[in-house]
Amino acid sequence: MTAQKENNVAIECRGITKRFGSVVANDKINLTVRKGEILALLGENGSGKTTLMNMLSGIYHPDEGSILVDGREVTINSPTDATKLGIGMIHQHFKLVEVFSAMENIVLGTRETLQKPKEMKARIEELSARFGLEIDPQEKIYNMSVSEKQTVEILKVLYRGAKILILDEPTAVLTPQETEKLFEILRRMKSEGNAVIIITHKLNEVLSISDRVTILRKGRSIETVVTSESDVHSLTELMVGRPVELSIDRPPVENRSEILKVVNLSIRKPDGALALNDVSFTINRGEILGIAGVAGSGQKELCEGLVGLLSVEKGAILYDKENIVGKTPAEIIDLGISMSFIPEDRLGMGLVAGMGMVENMLLKSYRSKKGPFVKTQPAREQAQRLIKRLEIVTPGVDTPVRMMSGGNVQKVLLGREIESSPNVLITAYPVRGLDINSSYTVYELLNEQKKKNVAVIYVGEDLDVLLELCDRIMVLCHGKITGIVDADKVTKDEIGLMMTGEQLQSESETEGEN
Amino acid sequence: MENVKQKSSREALLHIIKRQEMGKRQATALRFGALLLALIAGGVFILCMGHSPFGVYRTMVSGAFRSKMAVQATVRNMIPLLLTSLSVTLAFKMRFWNIGAEGQMIMGAVFASYFGLFHSDWPHAVLIPVMLLAGIVGGGLFGLIPALFKTKFGTNETLFTLMLNYIALYLVVYLEDRPWRDPSSPGYAKFAIFGNNAKLSKVFGVQSGWIIALVMLVAVAVYMKYTKHGYEISVVGESEATARYAGMNVKKIVLRTMFLSGAVSGIAGMVQASGTTGTLSQGIANGVGFTAIIVAWLGRLNPVSIFIITFLFAVMEKGSSVVRSTFNLSEAFASVLQGIILFFVLGCEFFIRYRIVARKRGGKTEQ
Numbered sequence: 001m002t003a004q005k006e007n008n009v010a011i012e013c014r015g016i017t018k019r020f021g022s023v024v025a026n027d028k029i030n031l032t033v034r035k036g037e038i039l040a041l042l043g044e045n046g047s048g049k050t051t052l053m054n055m056l057s058g059i060y061h062p063d064e065g066s067i068l069v070d071g072r073e074v075t076i077n078s079p080t081d082a083t084k085l086g087i088g089m090i091h092q093h094f095k096l097v098e099v100f101s102a103m104e105n106i107v108l109g110t111r112e113t114l115q116k117p118k119e120m121k122a123r124i125e126e127l128s129a130r131f132g133l134e135i136d137p138q139e140k141i142y143n144m145s146v147s148e149k150q151t152v153e154i155l156k157v158l159y160r161g162a163k164i165l166i167l168d169e170p171t172a173v174l175t176p177q178e179t180e181k182l183f184e185i186l187r188r189m190k191s192e193g194n195a196v197i198i199i200t201h202k203l204n205e206v207l208s209i210s211d212r213v214t215i216l217r218k219g220r221s222i223e224t225v226v227t228s229e230s231d232v233h234s235l236t237e238l239m240v241g242r243p244v245e246l247s248i249d250r251p252p253v254e255n256r257s258e259i260l261k262v263v264n265l266s267i268r269k270p271d272g273a274l275a276l277n278d279v280s281f282t283i284n285r286g287e288i289l290g291i292a293g294v295a296g297s298g299q300k301e302l303c304e305g306l307v308g309l310l311s312v313e314k315g316a317i318l319y320d321k322e323n324i325v326g327k328t329p330a331e332i333i334d335l336g337i338s339m340s341f342i343p344e345d346r347l348g349m350g351l352v353a354g355m356g357m358v359e360n361m362l363l364k365s366y367r368s369k370k371g372p373f374v375k376t377q378p379a380r381e382q383a384q385r386l387i388k389r390l391e392i393v394t395p396g397v398d399t400p401v402r403m404m405s406g407g408n409v410q411k412v413l414l415g416r417e418i419e420s421s422p423n424v425l426i427t428a429y430p431v432r433g434l435d436i437n438s439s440y441t442v443y444e445l446l447n448e449q450k451k452k453n454v455a456v457i458y459v460g461e462d463l464d465v466l467l468e469l470c471d472r473i474m475v476l477c478h479g480k481i482t483g484i485v486d487a488d489k490v491t492k493d494e495i496g497l498m499m500t501g502e503q504l505q506s507e508s509e510t511e512g513e514n
Numbered sequence: 515m516e517n518v519k520q521k522s523s524r525e526a527l528l529h530i531i532k533r534q535e536m537g538k539r540q541a542t543a544l545r546f547g548a549l550l551l552a553l554i555a556g557g558v559f560i561l562c563m564g565h566s567p568f569g570v571y572r573t574m575v576s577g578a579f580r581s582k583m584a585v586q587a588t589v590r591n592m593i594p595l596l597l598t599s600l601s602v603t604l605a606f607k608m609r610f611w612n613i614g615a616e617g618q619m620i621m622g623a624v625f626a627s628y629f630g631l632f633h634s635d636w637p638h639a640v641l642i643p644v645m646l647l648a649g650i651v652g653g654g655l656f657g658l659i660p661a662l663f664k665t666k667f668g669t670n671e672t673l674f675t676l677m678l679n680y681i682a683l684y685l686v687v688y689l690e691d692r693p694w695r696d697p698s699s700p701g702y703a704k705f706a707i708f709g710n711n712a713k714l715s716k717v718f719g720v721q722s723g724w725i726i727a728l729v730m731l732v733a734v735a736v737y738m739k740y741t742k743h744g745y746e747i748s749v750v751g752e753s754e755a756t757a758r759y760a761g762m763n764v765k766k767i768v769l770r771t772m773f774l775s776g777a778v779s780g781i782a783g784m785v786q787a788s789g790t791t792g793t794l795s796q797g798i799a800n801g802v803g804f805t806a807i808i809v810a811w812l813g814r815l816n817p818v819s820i821f822i823i824t825f826l827f828a829v830m831e832k833g834s835s836v837v838r839s840t841f842n843l844s845e846a847f848a849s850v851l852q853g854i855i856l857f858f859v860l861g862c863e864f865f866i867r868y869r870i871v872a873r874k875r876g877g878k879t880e881q
Contacts (some may be wrong), residue, residue, distance in 0.1 A: 021532075061529070309758060329761045341759070349755040355748070362745060363760045372741050 008334040010035045010164050010195035011056065011087070016065035018051055025051040027219040030067065033164065038186060038196040040206040040227070041384075042239055043216035044435040045406060049199045052216070053166045056081040056197075057089035069164075087165040088157025095150050096141050102152045103137035108160050125160055131188050146294060147178040154185065154421070165189060166197045171205055172461065173295050176496035183209045201239075203232045205466070215239055240436050248443050248468040250487075251451055256284045259337075259418075259424060259455045260306075265315035267305045269297075275301035277479040278315070281335060283424065286445060290470030290487065292501050298479035299459045300344060303428050307341040314380065340422035342413055344429045344459075347402055351412045356398035357383040361416055386415040391440070407438030414445055425449055428459040443469055463492050477501040529871045542878070548862030552855040560852060563847065577836025578829040584836070586720045590790055593723045594799070595618065597782035598806035600734045600811070601818045605657075605775040607738060607815050609751040610768060614660065614675030615682055615779045616803025617682035618653040621789040622780025623651025624686060627705070627794035630787065631694060634709030641711050645784055646726075653780015656682065661772035665765040679803070686796055694794070695724040698862055705793045712780030715787035716733065731780060735817035737774075755758050762873040779803065 017024065026048045033039045041048045054060045056067065058076040066073050069085045083087070096105050103120055124137045135151050144152070146290050150170060157165060167186075171179045186196050186209060200206060206213055207227060214224040215238045222238055236244050239264040260283045267276040276298045283289055291299055304310040306317060308329065317321045324332050331333065332339070341475040347353040351360050360377035369375050383397040390411040394404050401409055410430065417425065431439040446456050446469070460466045466473055467487050472485045482498040557567030578588045597607070598615040605612035625648040629641060636644070660674040689705075696706035714721045738744040746767050750757045757764050787794055809827060813820035834848030 016776050027818070343759065348753055352749055352752045352756050354752050359745070360746075363749065366742055366745055367761075372743070374740060374742050374745050501553070 004231065006491075008034050010037075010069070011053070012068040012071075013056075014066050014068065016052065016055060016062045016067070018048075018055060018060060018062050026055075026062070028285055028512050029216070029219070029221045031221060032224075033195045033197055034414065035163075035195050036190055037189050038198060038209055038272060040210035040213045041197055041199045041216065042201065042203075042213050042235060044201060044239060045433050046218075046435070047216040047217040047239075048440055049216055050168055052199065053089060053199060056082065056085075056087055056164075057164060063144050066180075083162070086161060086163035087166065088160060088162030088164070090150070090153045090157060090168065090170060092168040092170075092172065094153055096149060096152060098142045099140065101140050102136050102144070102155070105141060105152055106156050107456060108156075109228060110160060113122060113281045123145045124155060124159065125253055127155060130378070131158065131185055131192075133185060146173045146296075147175075147181070150174070150308050151184070164197070166199070167333060168199045169201075170198065171200065171202060174296060175499045176463065176492055177500065202462070203235055206235065207232065210212060217241055236436070241491050242438075244436060248465065249442075250449055250469060250471070251447055253284070253287045253450075253471050254453075256287060259285050259319065261318040262306075263316045263318060265302075265305065265317065266313045267301045267310055268313050269301060273477050274313075276305065279476075279479070279481055281474055281481065283455045285423070285455050286450055286458040288450055288458050288469060288473040290458050290466040290473040291468055291476060292460065292495055292499060293476035295461070297476040297499075299428065299476060301313045301461060301479075302476070303341060303343070303457070306424075307339050309341075324468055337424060338420060338422045339424045339426065340417035340426070342410075342417060342427040342430050344432070346409055346413050351409065352403050354400050354401035356396070357386070357392075357394065357402055357412055358397050360401055360412060361386075364420060379461045382416075382419060386419070388410065390415050390445075403433055406433045407435055407441075410434060410438065410442065414442065418449065420447065422449075424457070425459045426459075429461060430458070431465070432461070463495055466495075468491060475499055524564035528595065530868050531871050532868055544862055544866055545859065548858045549855070551859035555858065556851050556854045558849065563843070565841055566705075567734050569592055570841065573830065573837050573840050577840070578685075578832040582719065588832045589720050589724055591831050592824050593721075593727045593780045593789070594649045594786045594802045595809060595827060596727045596821065596824045597730060597785065598779050598803050599809040600651075600730055600817065601775050601782070601822060602803075602806050603810045603813075603820060604734065604738070604747070604771055605750050606776065608747045608771050610661070610770065610772060610775075611672040612657065612660075612675050614671055614678050614776075614803070615782075617675070617679035618656045618681040618776040618779035619684060619783040619786070619803050620679075621656040621801045622649035622653035622777075622783030623794055623798045624682070624689065624783070624861060625649055625690065625780070626692075626784035627708075627787050630712035630793070631706060632707040634712045636711060636838060638711045638715075642714065642788070645712065646820045647787055648782065649780040649784025650777040651780070653783060654777035657772045657776020661769050666766055674856070678726065683796070683799075686794060687800070689794070690796065694812045694858060701804030702878055705795065707793045708788065712788060713792060714785065719770065721785070723785035723789040726781060726785055728829075730781065731817055731821055734778065740815070743767075743770070750858070808856065808860070 009032055011033050016026050016029045018026040028051055029048070031052070041049050048407070051060065055062050058079045058081050067076060068074065068085070074085060076085065077086075097120045100108070103117070103124055106124060108121055109273070113400065121125065121137050127133075128135055133151050135148060135154060135155065141152065142364065143147060143512055150173070174182060186198070189196055190445050198209065206297060212224055212226055213230065215222045215235070216222055217239060225234075225238070225271075227482075232242070232246070235247060262282070263280050265276055265279045266274065269275045275285045279302070291302070293299055301310055303310055308327070312325045317324070319337050321337055322335060324335065324337070343349040348473065352363065358376055358379045361382045362374060362376065365379065366374050380397060386392060387394065387397070392411045392415070394406050394408060396440070401412055404412070413428065425446075432441050434442065446458065450456055458470055460464070472484060473487050473490065473495065475482045475495055477499055478501065482503055557571075560567045561569050577584060579585055598619055602612050602615050616625065629636075629645045629648055633641060633644075642829065657676065660669070660671045660678065663669040664671050676754050694705060695703045698706070714723055714771040716722065717725060731764060738747065738773050746757070746762055747759065749762065750764055752769050754764055757767070783798060786798055791798060805827065809820055813823045830852060834851065837843065838845060838848055
């Protein structure tokens, strides 16, 4: 290694290993990031990306291996150490004080909190201007949109003089337009000679923003490639370890007949804020209705309202002109509707994390048997059937589901719900946290249900998937519908615009069709 | 790798790391190790007091079994502790922190004592079931109060049940002083002794409450493991959101379970009043409801383990009293010894879940 090259390297990891109990999260990982470069860290969920970055930012400590910053070996014991070394991390989940202003959050924890507000404001504004960030330093966090909050996070690390920026899945919560804006900022940082590491599993973004890509698989650094010399297919292959078919099937809708009609539905969150505001739409048999929107636009409340977990403030959910709002689950089943709900929080709501598959199967069926006792035998058989059918990997049907991998957990949940042969299947972020293989299994299962004439609702975040999988897409923004469109007649950008609240002109036509 | 290292800061010497699930055998070994350490530490304490640790320990164990009467006393100690431990287990399984077994036990005893004091002319075969029922209702209702407030207003059940203990205790003080005071007793106020019809008969020389306790042990074990109600309790305890998702009526389950939890403590109160003390008294519960919390946790909410631990506690209790009289020690001595043993046994639970790792240079972990 020549001295000159060494100089150009901002941060280097040599043989980093990290174990959690018997699990090896990182196995002798090597990683080099140069100054003035954007490196994408690509890998499926559970491949060890976040663990590695948490070690760079001082949250974890490696068991083996060394970290070099500017060619010097360092020990990073705490986030404070990381800050001193010029490493700044922007976490997936923002770490901001909601009731503080942007400025207060930015200076929080630095020695400069004692400065005059005017001086701090000037410094922040100067910093913002340099990197093209738009933010009002005096605005409170709780008034901000997700992308503004992210901007504050970025300013926070820049204010501390970060030269190495780590972003953990920064685009997961952004619209396509906001993503482009973020990338503009990252390019600006790069041109100032900073090193940027961006963690993501969205391939298109990797290709558009990064200079080089390091691929992690099962805790190992597989390869580092130059972005301009690779494409979606070669990257996927490296990430998964074998060639993968990347297209999602969309079988045609056969007979579009209405099963549920939602009229002027309004739902309040438990804290009293209006989560859904006067929403009307229909769900048809044998189609997949996608729901798009920035996180927190009312998707959760819509799902929970439909299945009766949240009380409805106003409006109706009609099944054959009969309003099912306020009816008990038993009364709803008597009408001939069987609704299944795959909640976003699988282990905290859909399943009991500390129980095994058998007891989780019982969750929906234990009441149907007569007498005071629970019969576990049918549930045991059901669990074994699901293991075979969906190829679920688990040490046993009584192993707590929280010990299973994310993909297998989702298979347990989906499998249980599908076995109850629903005619409405509501899924909230069903592939979140799943690896590519499991994700495609989920898409296939949903399509299978669609072919069985089940009405499927798919709340998703990846617009590419929504566009490929769904028949119609409904876009929510601040609890209002900003458009219901046919998926094959709309572009990603148009959906992105609707997510930020702009109504689409073609909307009236689509509604006319229904 | 080069040996020259420049460090930006010093590494922490010790780290606490969460363990993966520990194997059953390993956990058991650790618990026995903790018990051994406790005995050693207790031994040092005994030595400092100028006695032989082996002599004291031997007396402790033999004291609990040395005679038929000693064994009977040990069993008698077990009855209220077993019942209240089962009582809090029902609530704890639901993650409802019922610290009020003490009060619920007292209320059970108060309700039962009403019949024992004022209807002792009823035939034994009628009076005892009525008193048992009264104990169930008294304890159950007293358990229901915090559950009602929690489901309606979201009050904190820990504080609520804790404070209710004092209400129950001082209710007994009031009853003893005024309305239920024994008029035939001169001098200071006290309750009259129950008539013979109101006393539990003895089986094998011990009040028949032990049969009730064993029946409740089986009943609670079956209820928790094999019934729909028991399943609902576990689901609510694990995650209320999941319970609601599955269509369970969480409020109803909480109310029902807390009534049952209180009822089992109420039975303990009735059994204690009717079988052991022969009347109501201020010391009817005597802290058993609090010890039950420790027993339930040590037994990991498993009825069979709880039975074993209750037995050990009763042996320790009886054994200490024998040690006290044999070696002429103060009552505090036994309490200190019990405290030392509990400290180690409870402390080892930390090491079952976490381990402490010392760091060596270069970020390498000594394993």
